[in-house]
Amino acid sequence: MLQLKSGTKRDKIFEEHASGGNRARPVLARVLERVQSGDTLVVVRIDRLARSLSHLLEVIERLEAKGAFFRSLQDPIDTASPQGKFTLQVLGAAAEFERALIRERTKAGLASARTKGRVGGNPGLRARDPAALRKVRLARQDGYMERLNETAQDWVPHVRRLRPDMAWEDMLRIINGPLPHDRRWTQSRLLRAVKAYVRDGFLPAEVLGRAGRRETDDRLPAIVAAIKGADPDITLVAICDRLESMRERTPRGRTSWQPSSVKMLLERAERLGLLVRQTD
Numbered sequence: 001m002l003q004l005k006s007g008t009k010r011d012k013i014f015e016e017h018a019s020g021g022n023r024a025r026p027v028l029a030r031v032l033e034r035v036q037s038g039d040t041l042v043v044v045r046i047d048r049l050a051r052s053l054s055h056l057l058e059v060i061e062r063l064e065a066k067g068a069f070f071r072s073l074q075d076p077i078d079t080a081s082p083q084g085k086f087t088l089q090v091l092g093a094a095a096e097f098e099r100a101l102i103r104e105r106t107k108a109g110l111a112s113a114r115t116k117g118r119v120g121g122n123p124g125l126r127a128r129d130p131a132a133l134r135k136v137r138l139a140r141q142d143g144y145m146e147r148l149n150e151t152a153q154d155w156v157p158h159v160r161r162l163r164p165d166m167a168w169e170d171m172l173r174i175i176n177g178p179l180p181h182d183r184r185w186t187q188s189r190l191l192r193a194v195k196a197y198v199r200d201g202f203l204p205a206e207v208l209g210r211a212g213r214r215e216t217d218d219r220l221p222a223i224v225a226a227i228k229g230a231d232p233d234i235t236l237v238a239i240c241d242r243l244e245s246m247r248e249r250t251p252r253g254r255t256s257w258q259p260s261s262v263k264m265l266l267e268r269a270e271r272l273g274l275l276v277r278q279t280d
Contacts, residue, residue: 029156029157032063032153034233036067036234039066040070041063041070041071043072044072045074046072046077057095058150141196148196154175154183155175158226163209165211165222173246174246177227178242194207221266224243225269237259240257240258251265
């Protein structure tokens with residue numbers, strides 16, 4: 001169970017039926033997408049959230065990047081407190097120490113093998129055996145899919161919701177808007193990831209269809225509607241910040257956005273049927 005606590009809104013509880021060791025965590029992905037500054041993600045135990053220490057640290061880093069906090073009820077971790085931050089630093093140091101040990105053991109093993117005259121590598125690969133080549137190819141695909149699964153919450157919800165109605169160029173800007181520079185996508189990388197997910201059945205084939213032509217005047221309402229659709233509780237000011245981070249210009253060509261302009265575009269998006277008004 002995941003709980004999202006907010007000082008301005010009623011708390012929300014999300015139930016994740018997948019285990020912490022499962023790579024497919026759609027509820028967690030949705031929670032991380034909706035979290036806002038000042039929110040606190042609460043879990044019963046850390047093993048209900050992350051499948052590994054590195055995954056836990058990655059989730060907490062994403063929360064901190066959004067100005068949010070993390071708390072585990074049965075573990076001494078609360079990133080809003082000095083003690084929790086200290087515990088997190090200790091966990092991070094332990095993870096780095098573990099990685100260093102693995103590197104050293106790997107180097108020592110390779111050096112020992114060389115002194116005994118053993119040549120590294122797969123004999124089947126050296127002999128160009130088809131079965132060995134196929135096994136390596138499948139292993140590389142598995143490794144690639146595992147890396148994609150770790151970032152799925154950044155792009156899969158947008159692809160599922162916006163394609164093929166929105167062009168790849170505009171959707172890429174929406175995906176990259178909230179991400180730090182070192183985690184942003186290029187169009188070629190995104191297309192490769194989407195094709196891999198379509199191939200394995202995680203996304204419908206329709207997302208790869210050709211985007212229809214959209215009138216120039218409808219482009220900004222579509223982008224604003226997409227941002228609002230991803231987070232119905234997002235404020236006008238936050239949408240302004242997102243558009244500026246995307247380097248999107250206002251209808252009058254300015255670089256600085258005002259809430260009134262966003263409100264006008266949201267109203268136009270609703271008239272165009274791009275946005276459904278939320279009702280209580």
